[in-house]
Amino acid sequence: MTNLIEAKDLTLRYGKKTAVDNVSFNLPKGRVVGLLGHNGAGKTSLMKALVGLMPPGAGSLNVLGLDPRRQRTALLEQLCYIPDVAVLPRWARVHELITLMSGLQPRFSADRARQLLKRTSVGLNDKVKSLSKGMVVQAHLALIAAVDARLMILDEPTLGLDVMSRKGFYELLIDEWCDGERSVLISTHQVEEVESLLTDVLMLDEGKLVLNISLQDMDQRFVALSHDPAQAEAIAAAHPLLRYRQTGGRGAAIFDGVPPEHVAQLGERIRPSLVDLFMALTRKPALTPTQS
Amino acid sequence: MHSWNNTAPIYQQLADRLAVQLLDGAPPEGEALPSVRQLAGQYLINPLTVSRALQELVDHGLVESRRGMGMYVVGGARAKLLRSERQRFLKNDWPQLRAKLKRLGIHAQDLDWGTEQ
Numbered sequence: 001m002t003n004l005i006e007a008k009d010l011t012l013r014y015g016k017k018t019a020v021d022n023v024s025f026n027l028p029k030g031r032v033v034g035l036l037g038h039n040g041a042g043k044t045s046l047m048k049a050l051v052g053l054m055p056p057g058a059g060s061l062n063v064l065g066l067d068p069r070r071q072r073t074a075l076l077e078q079l080c081y082i083p084d085v086a087v088l089p090r091w092a093r094v095h096e097l098i099t100l101m102s103g104l105q106p107r108f109s110a111d112r113a114r115q116l117l118k119r120t121s122v123g124l125n126d127k128v129k130s131l132s133k134g135m136v137v138q139a140h141l142a143l144i145a146a147v148d149a150r151l152m153i154l155d156e157p158t159l160g161l162d163v164m165s166r167k168g169f170y171e172l173l174i175d176e177w178c179d180g181e182r183s184v185l186i187s188t189h190q191v192e193e194v195e196s197l198l199t200d201v202l203m204l205d206e207g208k209l210v211l212n213i214s215l216q217d218m219d220q221r222f223v224a225l226s227h228d229p230a231q232a233e234a235i236a237a238a239h240p241l242l243r244y245r246q247t248g249g250r251g252a253a254i255f256d257g258v259p260p261e262h263v264a265q266l267g268e269r270i271r272p273s274l275v276d277l278f279m280a281l282t283r284k285p286a287l288t289p290t291q292s
Numbered sequence: 293m294h295s296w297n298n299t300a301p302i303y304q305q306l307a308d309r310l311a312v313q314l315l316d317g318a319p320p321e322g323e324a325l326p327s328v329r330q331l332a333g334q335y336l337i338n339p340l341t342v343s344r345a346l347q348e349l350v351d352h353g354l355v356e357s358r359r360g361m362g363m364y365v366v367g368g369a370r371a372k373l374l375r376s377e378r379q380r381f382l383k384n385d386w387p388q389l390r391a392k393l394k395r396l397g398i399h400a401q402d403l404d405w406g407t408e409q
Binding site for chain 1: 301340344
């Protein structure tokens, strides 16, 4: 099996509301895939479906060669998941959580968990309620990274963490999980921060998959031009995806594909940043008329 | 966190940073570079991008892959880098610098050349 996830024409619904609309993608091994989208874009629904918590309304879904709904127990043994509502029991001590995991998860290694926890400032005797938010999330990651699995699914794991905690979290993830074989699907709003971590990006906008690309291809497909403000009108006439202002007063524009030569000459080519592309391809909820 | 600018792809910027370190002798010729995973953890970049940066150094004849052992700095890598960096300076940086010096009316004797002068 080459793909860890295969989704084909997947649609997810809550009653009449469509959360994920006809989405197809594959997730191969050895990738760090960012799932980006505004609030309500369908990220959490998609992740829930991947772990069998939500039935497909239409289309098919295959995770680790299994049907997440029908073979959920077998699937959960082989993947790691931190939901967006993740909580560890506040009364528990960390070593008790290790005992709990050992009993629940056949592929969990207590030794590995203790080894991973050594990288954090979390002690085995600490009670969860005595830990800071950042420490709880790191403890949680250490616990699930100690599961011998090939796929990790993280739903906004760094939400509400300060910058040091986020850095610690990503270091643990890259150092201890990403070995070129295992993959991770991570949803986040901190687009700028995760850009260098990612090999691929999936972008959801109002349930639709608007971009599915490797960062390598993104650098080639999308062209950003940095230009003098005086050229703004000429650039706009070429209909870029997005125009924005750079720090320092220069203008910039992103094109899908190489713009015509006479337009390209108006500026110098720069690397399109993921966050700019995100702004270009998704609609801000505030600007979208609310549906009744 | 490490900051990457928008002038070039991230793998290219990492390759440039590693090249600057090689120029400073870190690591010295004949010695091993840190592993892909070590570099990934250090710079918080995914392993694929790190591999791509290392491949860039291989393509420029600065490091070589030894099967099962990782990447090693090639003998003569520093001299090669020094040559290309000098060329880059003379071709790209110097014309700009010279233009600026001219604009400001600064002559060679106005500049502090350190202890050698």
